[in-house]
Amino acid sequence: MDIIIIKQCFLSLLAVLMWTPGFTGGSDVNQTSTLWEKQDNNATMECRHTKGSSYYQMYWFRQLPGETMERIVFTTTVNEKHDFGPFSTDKFAATKTVAESGTFTVKNVQPGDQGLYFCAVRASDTKDVNQTPRFITKTISQSVESEIKCSHKIPSYNKIFWYKQGKDKALQLLGYLNLNNPNVEEELKGKISFDGDGRNNGSLSISDLRLNDSAVYFCAASLHSAAHLSGVDTKTF
Template identity: 75%
Template structure:
């Protein structure tokens, strides 16, 4: 009896370890597992996602996992070929459904989708010949649920910048920070990129996800460029916001030119000019001081001469 219990526990431990390894996206071979990257449905409609792979018929097991915004990835259902009994774990088959009639394909459905169901849904496949077989993940399907009565709205894009250059913390080098703001769009299918006419853009930092503000989304991206590049009117900086409207991708570019100004890094010519100006100012000061001293001396001499005559 003890041997049976120990054997059961060991099997459960191996299965748990396998599932844990499967949930690690680092184990994926995304080019072998294919999913649609974006899926849009109206609120209350079913959202069905397809998955296929080229790993062969030995990879007959399929897992569906989801990652909601700000949450960790979790397994929703486990399916195998030819079985109608799918393992939903803590999730309800009243909310989710899955099919698996062939080794290389499968489907997953979110029933009566709601805005709270929006997130990334991943398909993973495994042969599970032994407990060390890797799992292969797809790149994920981003599910968007269009709320009732909402219209698709493209973004408004503008570039903001300060009047002065900031001193960067690293290397003491002065830089200019440009902020690209895309706002007023719905839903949140956007990506942001920069183009710099002077060559490769320096440092780019973009928000990890669009933020819902009121009824619309907004996202920002920051570009840092060296001050001497910014202070050249011939240089151009373009922020490109790409928006998916459910049918096609549209680009919304916004451009800004560099502004003429004094270079923030002292060149040799600047240094020589500054030192020459300083020398000239010092000489003028010395001459004025000498003239003032001579005048005072002359006044004192006159006073002394006047007193002797009396």
């Protein structure tokens, strides 16, 4: 990844396309690439797609340097009140008046806003990837042993990615299956494991559960930067 050195009072907001689960992207979705804006100004990014009117849901994500990815806002054409979660509308804004496009604005840009900004679109009902079960309840010290399962029937897709979304709403990559080869993030080895085949199905295991393992876990079927997503809510008591 290129490193952009910021001088004086200018800030770069690098907007990168993301094709993620349940979500979709790739060549069908396009957004503002690199955006430069003066400090204290507002920076607006646009996202467009050619997936059709059923893809009327749009998500915007941010990844600051050295941090995990987090969802800033969920927008839809059927509700004018967008879901910013814990983020303030004093800092962020979004528009979504038509299914095929939307905008995202970072207000009063400051050096701390420098990072990667992603858009993703989703249909009202996506069946390309299936994940079961919807909920799992465990007690502390128990383990989830291949109980979170993901399957897809997307031709030529050979990877299954796994993500965790904790209470802070940040989206953390756990790792992925490339064909039948598991690749777990270094800091999670021994805690997380995968099995299966990225071309059709896989499962997630979590050992020695703790309270901070209570989260929503997502799987994504992918080829290169393309992906489709589903999720399961895991609670630990």
